[in-house]
Amino acid sequence: MPTLLVRNADLLVTMDDQRREISGGGLFIQDGFVLQAGPSAELPTEADETLDLSGHILLPGLINTHHHFYQTLTRAVPAAQNANLFNWLKTLYPIWARMRPEDIFTSTQTALAELALSGCTTASDHLYLFPNGSRLDDEIHAARELGLRLHASRGSMSLGESKGGLPPDSVVEDEAAILADSQRLIEAYHDPNRGAMTRIVLAPCSPFSVTGDLMRQSAALAREYGVHLHTHLAETQDEEVFCEQLFGFRPVGYMDHLGWVGPDVWFAHSVHVNREEIQLYRATGCGVAHCPSSNMRLASGIAPILDLLAGGVKVGLGVDGSASNDSSNLIAEARLAMLVARLRAGLSGASLSGEAAPPLMTARQALELATLGSASVLGRDDLGSLQPGKCADFFAVRLDHLGYAGALHDPLAALLFCDPQPAAYTVVGGRFIVREGQLQTVDLPRLVERHNRAARRLLQDA
Numbered sequence: 001m002p003t004l005l006v007r008n009a010d011l012l013v014t015m016d017d018q019r020r021e022i023s024g025g026g027l028f029i030q031d032g033f034v035l036q037a038g039p040s041a042e043l044p045t046e047a048d049e050t051l052d053l054s055g056h057i058l059l060p061g062l063i064n065t066h067h068h069f070y071q072t073l074t075r076a077v078p079a080a081q082n083a084n085l086f087n088w089l090k091t092l093y094p095i096w097a098r099m100r101p102e103d104i105f106t107s108t109q110t111a112l113a114e115l116a117l118s119g120c121t122t123a124s125d126h127l128y129l130f131p132n133g134s135r136l137d138d139e140i141h142a143a144r145e146l147g148l149r150l151h152a153s154r155g156s157m158s159l160g161e162s163k164g165g166l167p168p169d170s171v172v173e174d175e176a177a178i179l180a181d182s183q184r185l186i187e188a189y190h191d192p193n194r195g196a197m198t199r200i201v202l203a204p205c206s207p208f209s210v211t212g213d214l215m216r217q218s219a220a221l222a223r224e225y226g227v228h229l230h231t232h233l234a235e236t237q238d239e240e241v242f243c244e245q246l247f248g249f250r251p252v253g254y255m256d257h258l259g260w261v262g263p264d265v266w267f268a269h270s271v272h273v274n275r276e277e278i279q280l281y282r283a284t285g286c287g288v289a290h291c292p293s294s295n296m297r298l299a300s301g302i303a304p305i306l307d308l309l310a311g312g313v314k315v316g317l318g319v320d321g322s323a324s325n326d327s328s329n330l331i332a333e334a335r336l337a338m339l340v341a342r343l344r345a346g347l348s349g350a351s352l353s354g355e356a357a358p359p360l361m362t363a364r365q366a367l368e369l370a371t372l373g374s375a376s377v378l379g380r381d382d383l384g385s386l387q388p389g390k391c392a393d394f395f396a397v398r399l400d401h402l403g404y405a406g407a408l409h410d411p412l413a414a415l416l417f418c419d420p421q422p423a424a425y426t427v428v429g430g431r432f433i434v435r436e437g438q439l440q441t442v443d444l445p446r447l448v449e450r451h452n453r454a455a456r457r458l459l460q461d462a
């Protein structure tokens, strides 16, 4: 049982039940789990490996609850730069339809490398196109090699243009094949145990790209096996109009109608939700993946995150796909979540009308979204904080960066308020993924070269 002793961090942020922040803190880790978290002087003095984190801040690994790794191949595509969601999708679907299995593998490693360098240790991904023989297996194998925990969502699209859906018929799948592949993946890869590196999620893409029948059958299959459910919901006003016209419901009402609510369900976005819908989320235990960069990039709106939190809803953070972010930096996303929540508070006009000024999201709340909040959204009580019994997933950032100069009276706030800085160390279950700022599990220059070659090919054929 290998042991790892981490000590002398300038600040250890535990996110434990008391939200302890410990100067000179450290961890004692055995077999991938935290045995002790506290002042370095109280930890054992010997271990198989010792890491001295003088001059660093030490935090629980960040958790990303929504992404589309493959979209790293189509960042900043000229024709999709200035489009809202529906036009952006229609521009990109034909390009994505050219992907091959090796592109899924490469883009997964690219996205996870970026995430790891921003302190992320667990990521959920939503893959809903399987062109040219691509499979979710390609993504799972790439993630296992890179070493981050993965909640791999078996996405799907079945409602093509000819049936009133948004995607072209060429990228949608047969529903029986979707369900058979979903079952195969659960049986092959899903690990329900504490410390799991791989979990499977069933994730029909959105109300406008699958049938209600596929949503119902996916939920029945997921619940038979105890796996979670995920989809995009209430992202834009266009979607609201689409759902009202086609189904006679607002998006959240439609999910309720389909039985798609519960503690095993989380929705990406939830920008356009009203008071009753927030109450429904709380009452049924649905979670939300907040993706502020994407919501800004696609002009979708500002999600009511403080209202969701005040309403008792589980909220986590996601970078969303790299064609609508166009980055996979989770610290930057937490910073943006804090800033955009403040913008929403300012735009509410409450102070102008003489009411009390609305609360502003704090740096600690933003960090909580990306750690404990995301863990609860994914159904992981073994992640999100550094305390005995939790997975040994952490990251550390050097505090001598130029961008933090003048902010070290509160290093945690510096991480959120100041220019985002890369992780010096990212560790998953005791395994070093980033050490001294360098990725340990992949040859980064070769990966970038391979990735750019694949991206060029996809766009050249356009």
Ligand SMILES: [Zn+2]
Pocket (backbone or CB within 6 Å): 066, 067, 068, 126, 232, 268, 320, 321
């Ligand atoms: Zn998305």
